[in-house]
Amino acid sequence: MEDLFSILIAVGAIYGFYRWFSSASSYSLPSNSNGLSNIRQADVQALRTLFPQIDNASLVYDLVQTRSIERTAENVLRRGRLAQPPSGFTLPSHLDVEPLTETLTASRAATGKDASNLIEKYHLKDKDSTAINPSASWGNTTTEREKAFKDRKAKMILEARKKLIDKKKSEIL
Known part of the structure; x- marks a missing residue:
């Protein structure tokens, strides 16, 4: 009887550990291994509006790492720039944001102040x-x-x- 009770506790403990380790690993990884599916074009556009001097690839790469617009903005403000993405990093087509040169030129023309x-x-x-x-x-x-x-x-x-x-x-x- 004592052996049966010990075996049931051991099996329950093993089952509990298995469930705990398997569920923790599934929640920690995003659905896409590189995390690009979690990045929205609106987030990239908002950061691009704030920091037009930073290229899209660097913005997207930092967004993938931080998963937060606020943290990426803090990184730009703290360092003045962002790290360049690795050579194998490709920018998905759905995250391409057009350059702001037309917008900047239009805003300067509207104000008429090029000083x-x-x-x-x-x-x-x-x-x-x-x-x-x-x-x-x-x-x-x-x-x-x-x-x-x-x-x-x-x-x-x-x-x-x-x-x-x-x-x-x-x-x-």
Whole structure:
């Protein structure tokens, strides 16, 4: 009787271990061994919109590794780039995202601002921050408030430029 009880416990333990190990391995692997079936084109497009300088293959490769848009974005922000995929990595056709050059060109044309820096954008090349005195009071009309806002913005840009120039001069000396 004691032997039968011991055998039943041993068989139950073996069965339990078998079920536990077989179910854990089936949940850990994705349906596709390389994980590309879990990546959506919308995820790649969202990351491509945020980081147009990163190529699609690197984005998809990092998405396969991290399985998270947030982690991939953090990797780009932390390192400034993503690791290149291995030579055998092929980008599936359903994850091809068209380049954003047309979108970027259209957005620049819509805004009409192709200036390379803030000084050119706001036409502040010949101005000095001491010459601009924005009004400290709230304007009565929208045009007065808009002008005061633009003056404050110009003054901040020029002051930041002056601080940067002074910092560069002190580093050189």
